[in-house]
Amino acid sequence: MRPYYGKQVWIIGASSGIGEALARELAAQGARLVLSARRQDKLDDLNESLGGGHRVFPLDAGNPQSLVEAVAAIEAAGETLHSMIFMAAYYSVDQRHGKDIAFINRIISVNLGGAFNAVHAVTGLFKRQRFGQIALCASVAGYRGLPYGQPYCATKAALINYAESLKIELEDDGIDVKVINPGFVKTPLTDKNKFTMPMIIPAEEAARILADELLSKRFEIHFPKRFTWLMKVIDVLPRWAYFPLARFMKKAQ
Incomplete structure (x- = not known):
């Protein structure tokens, strides 16, 4: 069974991590891919490993013109x-002693601004087609403000909010909007972490889950469930209960 056969899927951030694993999974399920990231050499290597039949568009997500x-x-x-x-x-x-402000602005530009750029670039096409899917990868780190998690947590919280707005705004145009909220997934990004990451899963497992749930009617895709449901409980705590927990997390780090 190849449920993606004949479908063209554009993955922005395909050169490593979940994006790369998802590209491999969707290609195996018959998708025709458009592969984008900053490094063309990585994209070319990925395309070649997939048989060379996909399109490569290197770009910087923080640059709106490149997406257009x-x-x-x-x-x-x-x-x-x-x-x-x-x-x-x-x-x-x-970095408990702060981050360089230029780097903070770069994170905001790519994580949040890049999503706005991508949605802006593709929405007109999807409206003309009268169908399409927009999936934005946020994180369970966006559920609550975590100690020392800024600005990453803030960008992911904003992405969740943005996807919720788009869901309602675009559904009458036949556009399906989803938000992806992973827990810990083993990637070059999470390899930077110095702390224990509970219930971490391989990128290949995350890609299989994503491939299945992108075909579903669900708005939110979150995994691994045994971890993300715990984060959802934390998400609904009132602030008088959450802040003592956050102080405990801060001391435990």
Whole structure:
């Protein structure tokens, strides 16, 4: 069974981590891929490993023009785009003594600004098609403000909020919007962490879950469930209960 056969899927952030694993999974299920990230060499290597039949568009998610140009090239080729999956992200390990403000702005530019850029670039095409899918990768780190988690947590919280708005705004145009909230997944990004990551799963497992749930009617895709449901409990705690827990987490780090 190849449920993605004949579907064209654009993955932004395909050069490593969950994005790369998802590209491999969707290709195995018959998808035609548009692969984007900053490094063309990584994308070329990935495309070659997948048989060379996919399109490569290197770009910087923080640069809106590069995303518009990619969509224009897809449209000029007369091809149908079924899904855009935004997986691009910047991240830094905990720095209790602060982060360089230029780096903070770069994280915001890519993690949040990049999502706005991607949605802006693709929405017109999907409206003309009268169908399409937008999937934005946030994180369970966006559920609550975590000690020493800024600005990463803030960008992911904003992405969840953004996806909720888009869900309602675009559904009448036949556009399916989803938000992806992973827990800990083993990737080059999480390899930077110096702390124990509970219930961490391989990127390949995350990709299999994603491939299945992108086909579902659910708005939120979250995994691994045994961890993300725990985070959902924390998410609904009133602040008078959450702040003591957050202080405990701060001391435990």
